[in-house]
Amino acid sequence: MDYGKLYLIPSPLGENDPAEVIPGPTLELLKTIGTYVVENARTVRRYLSRAGLKGHIEELKMVELSEHTTEAEVEEMAALFEGGTNVGLISEAGLPAVADPGAALVALCHRRGIEVVPLVGPSSLMMALMGSGLNGQSFAFRGYLPAKTDERRAAIKDCERLSGALRQTQIFIETPYRNDALLADLLAGLSDTTELCLAADITLPTQTIRTMSVGQWKKQHFTIGKRPCVFLILK
Numbered sequence: 001m002d003y004g005k006l007y008l009i010p011s012p013l014g015e016n017d018p019a020e021v022i023p024g025p026t027l028e029l030l031k032t033i034g035t036y037v038v039e040n041a042r043t044v045r046r047y048l049s050r051a052g053l054k055g056h057i058e059e060l061k062m063v064e065l066s067e068h069t070t071e072a073e074v075e076e077m078a079a080l081f082e083g084g085t086n087v088g089l090i091s092e093a094g095l096p097a098v099a100d101p102g103a104a105l106v107a108l109c110h111r112r113g114i115e116v117v118p119l120v121g122p123s124s125l126m127m128a129l130m131g132s133g134l135n136g137q138s139f140a141f142r143g144y145l146p147a148k149t150d151e152r153r154a155a156i157k158d159c160e161r162l163s164g165a166l167r168q169t170q171i172f173i174e175t176p177y178r179n180d181a182l183l184a185d186l187l188a189g190l191s192d193t194t195e196l197c198l199a200a201d202i203t204l205p206t207q208t209i210r211t212m213s214v215g216q217w218k219k220q221h222f223t224i225g226k227r228p229c230v231f232l233i234l235k
Helices: 024-030 040-055 073-083 101-114 124-132 149-166 176-189 212-217
Strands: 005-007 033-040 061-064 087-090 116-118 139-144 169-173 195-202 209-215 230-232
Touching: 005 101, 024 040, 024 139, 033 073, 033 139, 040 061, 040 139, 061 073, 061 124, 073 101, 073 209, 124 169, 124 195, 124 209, 124 230, 139 149, 149 176, 149 230, 176 195, 176 212, 195 212
Parallel strands: 005 087, 005 116, 033 061, 033 087, 139 169
Antiparallel strands: 169 230, 195 209, 195 230
């Protein structure tokens, strides 16, 4: 079977002009791809329009892949690549397949022998780590912590224990509307000497990246609000 390639296409982390955060060669590549697998078609149409495809959006084929997409539906996406058709994967996560359902499509491509091409773009996780001042030699991304209060508080303790045992930065994220609930649990559950970094709205004019001890954070009465935020701790 003659398959095309899967291009993992980065997107801006907010309403930035794509030209400010996405490399020029990637923006040029967008003009050559006619089929996209996307997490949210409306968001991607807006992105592609700002990236130079305005007036051509309706010509594009878009297939949605979300957390609700079944394994069978993912398997059917192999047909998109037949005949040498190249496909672009664009997610809501900035970089596809990291804390993102697009990983299922990447796995499918590996099973089918379809070439996967990751492209350079902004990563909130790596930019948060870069800006945190915490240990960049050893770190772990924990994804989303549990939503249930008791389980979340236990996970926070586990993150702190591992961080202390391994001297390892622990990185996690949260749905924006639960940011401040998570922050409250972090301040209540972590040792005062544990370092905590909050990295919100990365690459945007409202960007906040700040690292302090938990004891210092408790004196700030800080509110994150409903902004995309990366949390990092180091014991």
